[in-house]
Amino acid sequence: MIDFGIDKLAIIGAVALIVIGPEKLPRVARTIGVLVGKAQRYVSQVQTEVNRSMELDELKKMKQGIEEAAHNINTEVSAGLQEATRDLYTEDSEMAHRYGSFGDADTPYYGNATPVRKNWRLKRGATPLWYKQKSGVRRHAQSGAARVARFRPQPPHSTRN
Template structure:
């Protein structure tokens, strides 16, 4: 803003008194005061708006920097996980290969047993109930 010292203000007041005269000077002073308030208010509003914009830009810049750092950390974590997963995948593959081969050999060498009772059902003719064994069981009561 413009800085006006006390000496400059007195000089301006004397010039205004000479130019305007004592009748118009109070009205001119009020008008000048109102004009100065408007100018100062407008200047303060512009300054506040610029400061808000600068703060917003600073926040955006900080957010972009934080996002870039987060992405860099995420990429480092992915790289680290990849470095860990590759050897583990190889170990798992090496362990699974012999186990799968042994399982396949075990399945080929053994026959799959039939379900219990499947052979009995196949021997019975349809519609006839199974016969009771001769002699009965000791738990049977007549």
């Protein structure tokens, strides 16, 4: 790049003053400043665009690497699952041959355990009474008339002296 020192700038300024004249020099200096500013903005935009494209290429490469790693992990996991399933079925078929058949040979045998049935009445009964009162859970069936009577405003008590 061209190196401008103070002495060179002073010589350029003196020549410009003589050639252009003192009347037109401020206007020419402003025009030159505007043009230099536009050139600097253009150069910075080009640099920014180049940096963005480089970052985009790096991100694409990183994305491709991550996708490849995820695909490899997926294939390894699925192969492991298939192997474990195959081992499980072979053990079940060996047990069926050894101890007699207990159902379909293609499906694994897990015993005759019945699923646990959750009794919702017991579950509701386990809720503490104070929580039911606080959350407004009705504990007893109540007729409409009883409900109206419960929420009817009480008349003021008269005090006799």
